[in-house]
Amino acid sequence: MNYVSTAVTPAISPFDQLGLTDVTAKLEDSILIVTLNRSRKLNSFSEKMSVDLVRVFQFGDQDDRVRVIVLSADPSAPAFCAGVDMEEVARGSSLLGRKEDSETEHRDPGGQVAMAIYNNRKITIVAVNGHASGAGLTALQLPFDFRFIWSGSKITMPFVRLGIAPESTSTYLLSRLIGEARATAVLFSGAVMQPDSPVISNLYYQVLPNRTDVLPAALVLARNISTNSSQTSISYSKGLLHHPGASIEAHHLLDSRAMKILGSGNDAAEGAKAFMQRRKPNFPDTLTKSLSPWYPWWKTTDVRHPKSSKL
Amino acid sequence: MNYVSTAVTPAISPFDQLGLTDVTAKLEDSILIVTLNRSRKLNSFSEKMSVDLVRVFQFGDQDDRVRVIVLSADPSAPAFCAGVDMEEVARGSSLLGRKEDSETEHRDPGGQVAMAIYNNRKITIVAVNGHASGAGLTALQLPFDFRFIWSGSKITMPFVRLGIAPESTSTYLLSRLIGEARATAVLFSGAVMQPDSPVISNLYYQVLPNRTDVLPAALVLARNISTNSSQTSISYSKGLLHHPGASIEAHHLLDSRAMKILGSGNDAAEGAKAFMQRRKPNFPDTLTKSLSPWYPWWKTTDVRHPKSSKL
Amino acid sequence: MNYVSTAVTPAISPFDQLGLTDVTAKLEDSILIVTLNRSRKLNSFSEKMSVDLVRVFQFGDQDDRVRVIVLSADPSAPAFCAGVDMEEVARGSSLLGRKEDSETEHRDPGGQVAMAIYNNRKITIVAVNGHASGAGLTALQLPFDFRFIWSGSKITMPFVRLGIAPESTSTYLLSRLIGEARATAVLFSGAVMQPDSPVISNLYYQVLPNRTDVLPAALVLARNISTNSSQTSISYSKGLLHHPGASIEAHHLLDSRAMKILGSGNDAAEGAKAFMQRRKPNFPDTLTKSLSPWYPWWKTTDVRHPKSSKL
Numbered sequence: 001m002n003y004v005s006t007a008v009t010p011a012i013s014p015f016d017q018l019g020l021t022d023v024t025a026k027l028e029d030s031i032l033i034v035t036l037n038r039s040r041k042l043n044s045f046s047e048k049m050s051v052d053l054v055r056v057f058q059f060g061d062q063d064d065r066v067r068v069i070v071l072s073a074d075p076s077a078p079a080f081c082a083g084v085d086m087e088e089v090a091r092g093s094s095l096l097g098r099k100e101d102s103e104t105e106h107r108d109p110g111g112q113v114a115m116a117i118y119n120n121r122k123i124t125i126v127a128v129n130g131h132a133s134g135a136g137l138t139a140l141q142l143p144f145d146f147r148f149i150w151s152g153s154k155i156t157m158p159f160v161r162l163g164i165a166p167e168s169t170s171t172y173l174l175s176r177l178i179g180e181a182r183a184t185a186v187l188f189s190g191a192v193m194q195p196d197s198p199v200i201s202n203l204y205y206q207v208l209p210n211r212t213d214v215l216p217a218a219l220v221l222a223r224n225i226s227t228n229s230s231q232t233s234i235s236y237s238k239g240l241l242h243h244p245g246a247s248i249e250a251h252h253l254l255d256s257r258a259m260k261i262l263g264s265g266n267d268a269a270e271g272a273k274a275f276m277q278r279r280k281p282n283f284p285d286t287l288t289k290s291l292s293p294w295y296p297w298w299k300t301t302d303v304r305h306p307k308s309s310k311l
Numbered sequence: 312m313n314y315v316s317t318a319v320t321p322a323i324s325p326f327d328q329l330g331l332t333d334v335t336a337k338l339e340d341s342i343l344i345v346t347l348n349r350s351r352k353l354n355s356f357s358e359k360m361s362v363d364l365v366r367v368f369q370f371g372d373q374d375d376r377v378r379v380i381v382l383s384a385d386p387s388a389p390a391f392c393a394g395v396d397m398e399e400v401a402r403g404s405s406l407l408g409r410k411e412d413s414e415t416e417h418r419d420p421g422g423q424v425a426m427a428i429y430n431n432r433k434i435t436i437v438a439v440n441g442h443a444s445g446a447g448l449t450a451l452q453l454p455f456d457f458r459f460i461w462s463g464s465k466i467t468m469p470f471v472r473l474g475i476a477p478e479s480t481s482t483y484l485l486s487r488l489i490g491e492a493r494a495t496a497v498l499f500s501g502a503v504m505q506p507d508s509p510v511i512s513n514l515y516y517q518v519l520p521n522r523t524d525v526l527p528a529a530l531v532l533a534r535n536i537s538t539n540s541s542q543t544s545i546s547y548s549k550g551l552l553h554h555p556g557a558s559i560e561a562h563h564l565l566d567s568r569a570m571k572i573l574g575s576g577n578d579a580a581e582g583a584k585a586f587m588q589r590r591k592p593n594f595p596d597t598l599t600k601s602l603s604p605w606y607p608w609w610k611t612t613d614v615r616h617p618k619s620s621k622l
Numbered sequence: 623m624n625y626v627s628t629a630v631t632p633a634i635s636p637f638d639q640l641g642l643t644d645v646t647a648k649l650e651d652s653i654l655i656v657t658l659n660r661s662r663k664l665n666s667f668s669e670k671m672s673v674d675l676v677r678v679f680q681f682g683d684q685d686d687r688v689r690v691i692v693l694s695a696d697p698s699a700p701a702f703c704a705g706v707d708m709e710e711v712a713r714g715s716s717l718l719g720r721k722e723d724s725e726t727e728h729r730d731p732g733g734q735v736a737m738a739i740y741n742n743r744k745i746t747i748v749a750v751n752g753h754a755s756g757a758g759l760t761a762l763q764l765p766f767d768f769r770f771i772w773s774g775s776k777i778t779m780p781f782v783r784l785g786i787a788p789e790s791t792s793t794y795l796l797s798r799l800i801g802e803a804r805a806t807a808v809l810f811s812g813a814v815m816q817p818d819s820p821v822i823s824n825l826y827y828q829v830l831p832n833r834t835d836v837l838p839a840a841l842v843l844a845r846n847i848s849t850n851s852s853q854t855s856i857s858y859s860k861g862l863l864h865h866p867g868a869s870i871e872a873h874h875l876l877d878s879r880a881m882k883i884l885g886s887g888n889d890a891a892e893g894a895k896a897f898m899q900r901r902k903p904n905f906p907d908t909l910t911k912s913l914s915p916w917y918p919w920w921k922t923t924d925v926r927h928p929k930s931s932k933l
Contacts, residue, residue: 086583096574097567103605104564106571111563118559123810145806160548162586163541163578163594165569171551172562177803180552181488184456185516187548188434189532190540199516205807205821221811229812230785237782237809240793241802242559248740248864249923251794252733253726256719258787260728263718267785272708275784283785294725301560397894407885408878414916415875417882422874429870471859473897474852474889474905476880482862483873491863492799495767496827498859499745500843501851510827553870612871 014063018056022049025056030067030226031219032060032122039074042082045135047093050109053139057116057124064286067226069120070218071140072127075211080128080153081136084110096164107303110139110168115303118143118173118242121235121287123225127218128153129211139168142177145238146205148218149195161190178202230267230283232290243298254297261292325374329367333360336367341378341537342530343371343433347451350385353393356446358404361420364450368427368435375597378537380431381529382451383438386522391439391464392447395421407475418614421450421479426614429454429484429553432546432598434536438529439464440522449479453488456549457516459529460506472501489513541578541594543601554609565608572603636685640678644671647678652689652848653841654682654744658762661696664704667757669715672731675761679738679746686908689848691742692840693762694749697833702750702775703758706732718786729925732761732790737925740765740795740864743857743909745847749840750775751833761790764799767860768827770840771817783812800824852889852905854912865920876919883914 015025024035034056036043053071060069073080084095092098097106117124117139126141128149133156141147149155159166166187174183178200185199193200195207205221208214236258245251262268267285274281326336335346345367347354364382371380384391395406403409408417428435428450437452439460444467452458460466470477477498485494489511496510504511506518516532519525547569556562573579578596585592637647646657656678658665675693682691695702706717714721719728739746739761748763750771755778763769771777781788788809796805800822807821815822817829827843830836858880867873884890889907896903 163582271785408882474893
């Protein structure tokens with residue numbers, strides 16, 4: 001059923017306390033592999049799946065053993081993710097907003113997932129080994145650092161055809177990722193595309209001809225990054241990309257400060273040494289112990305609990 | 312002369328009161344087809360053309376019957392649009408600024424057109440079936456949701472070669488649409504390009520080999536969108552794309568609220584029903600009756616009348 | 623050693639007072655050609671090279687004779703630029719931050735170069751005729767208006783593999799230039815790429831099959847722009863691109879004002895006349911004499927001297 005599963009995970013896993021049901025997780029070396037676990041329901045996006053994904057990506061963010069997080073699905077499932085579970089919506093789940101919530105209280109579950117991934121301080125990779133619609137293309141693809149996909153995947157953003165809003169911060173991310181000319185084409189055509197369509201192809205790092213090749217290809221990159229990259233460098237780099245200065249001058253002050261901090265760290269010393277000795281680095285710094293108090297330098301906002309947020 | 316013209320439009324058309332001369336307009340089902348009407352002048356951009364375009368796009372924005380607006384030209388015209396009418400400029404029109412206006416009073420007519428299109432709440436499509444220069448590539452292409460073009464079109468932004476400013480908010484739009492690396496190449500080379508040039512190709516949704524195929528291809532998409540899409544969903548989606556939050560968190564609050572509003576609307580109910588029943592939707596909501604008071608959530612500024620604007 | 627060199631430059635050059643050592647410069651017609659001058663050190667980025675580049679690009683910005691600035695290297699050098707000089711870093715240069723500087727005092731030398739290029743009011747072109755790593759891909763490529771490159775160039779951003787921060791405002795520029803989907807791929811893979819890689823290809827204006835063809839191709843464009851373009855138009859256009867309004871309405875006020883100013887200038891008159899007469903223009907306006915007091919309209923910040931900057 002779930003092909004990256006139980007045999008490999010030890011009996012008592014660090015994920016037991018997370019109460020995961022709609023995804024599974026395992027840690028292989030420093031790679032956290034997360035797998036959608038609703039194959040029978042076309043891996044459709046449920047409220048519980050959103051809770052599980054937020055928890056497991058937050059685990060990956062905070063656990064120093066994790067250097068890269070990879071999301072995938074069973075390649076034999078009918079879909080990578082068929083969008084929100086319409087049956088759950090019909091039963092009144094929070095996916096499109098609960099009746100008892102006011103306009104300002106609703107928190108889109110797909111957006112909560114998107115933020116847990118986009119704000120993650122570790123490298124995130126998605127291996128899309130099947131068809132993807134709605135949240136399967138927004139929450140489960142856009143916020144990642146790298147997207148691998150099967151060339152046969154049928155992908156679509158059907159929001160204007162369903163009379164609902166494009167969710168999961170997709171209207172924030174899509175323009176930034178591939179430009180507004182492509183974003184409008186993807187969003188407003190509502191068309192079913194394939195990854196080689198010029199409208200969407202820039203989104204993908206690698207397109208694979210076979211469904212079963214997608215996760216292995218993603219894992220090759222994951223291992224390369226996990227072996228060769230500094231966690232502190234990655235966390236500052238993601239911060240600089242996602243929270244740039246308001247001008248090139250303001251940004252220069254940010255990346256100068258990041259360089260001064262990292263440049264005197266243990267990872268930079270090891271990086272230079274390994275480079276000189278032409279060997280693989282063995283970076284000692286961790287996010288728990290080695291982040292400067294300056295990080296994060298941007299204002300963070302708690303948008304988890306409806307009534308605590310005052311934007 | 313004007314090939315999408317009088318025979319089809321009823322004797323008393325809703326456009327009679329708009330006083331159109333330099334463009335024509337007709338409403339076919341829910342598609343508003345606008346045609347440049349200065350073939351003998353190479354469809355060059357006149358002050359009156361700018362007034363006509365602003366009026367007709369505002370009509371399309373406000374009339375609930377209109378779901379998609381398509382701009383095109385006579386495919387047998389010498390050009391789709393040869394840029395501003397230089398004879399008019401020589402006669403002292405407002406195109407590059409009237410003598411009697413102060414520096415802060417001038418309002419670029421191309422920019423007024425660009426805003427009427429970019430801020431439109433309906434889907435906008437341009438069918439570029441000829442050569443395009445200056446305003447013909449800025450005001451008349453960049454602000455649209457979709458751009459169709461004839462592969463043989465010669466297109467250029469000649470501003471630095473004319474000693475004038477790139478107008479029609481093109482320096483705002485071009486980077487957002489295709490990225491700054493391409494924007495500088497287009498703007499500063501001043502080169503004559505064709506649509507398949509890698510420098511500009513990302514701008515276009517579809518490139519057609521024959522001039523006469525461009526409008527028909529645009530109309531296929533227009534009908535598809537007009538038949539299958541919700542007006543309220545489109546208006547919120549365009550708002551989210553054009554007015555994103557300042558951070559992913561701020562944006563999450565915006566699209567959550569949009570989802571909560573739309574999710575309880577009639578279009579979402581019809582969209583879900585049609586999806587379940589595998590039939591075409593018949594969306595009942597209109598912008599006149601169904602937009603929440605929250606829309607538009609961004610601050611709007613009146614930049615039409617020079618002396619009323621205090622930016 | 624330095625192939626665009628002494629034989630052509632007159633004995634007393636305008637650059638003598640700049641004290642250049644790690645780059646050379648010559649003025650040919652209105653094109654300032656700058657050449658990296660550390661071939662024996664793989665043209666690695668030294669503190670003195672950063673000082674030289676800032677000086678020579680500021681010279682180009684301020685001298686009215688200069689219309690285009692082209693940066694290149696000796697095509698027979700082992701690299702276009704192999705990144706920061708690691709020996710200098712080991713000796714305690716300011717490249718990654720001096721020990722005696724506090725966190726907020728460091729000013730990344732690559733960022734100082736990037737700003738001198740990105741903020742330049744003249745057209746800037748880089749001819750990358752060899753391999754490029756680190757600062758050779760950040761400071762020496764991203765801030766330019768046009769990038770020409772040899773198809774065989776091996777290019778890489780190795781920051782996460784060295785445990786340091788991506789520098790030279792690269793995290794500001796890269797997303798703007800080619801979109802965030804490509805920016806993360808370039809930055810976080812740390813991979814060695816070639817210019818035709820889809821991940822990076824959008825960055826380049828032209829890719830040349832031979833190393834020795836790169837500078838000549840860049841010079842063809844440089845001459846075309848220098849002969850046919852207005853300096854005032856270019857300086858306003860770059861300002862509009864780099865400092866857009868916060869909304870399309872705000873931007874409309876900016877480009878309307880720029881058009882009103884330029885439209886009544888001598889360059890616009892000459893541009894219109896040359897266009898009508900189908901001849902090359904001979905633009906009379908210069909930045910020294912002809913810029914309106916409104917320019918620059920954005921707030922500039924001095925980030926050169928650590929203790930004078932209070933962002």
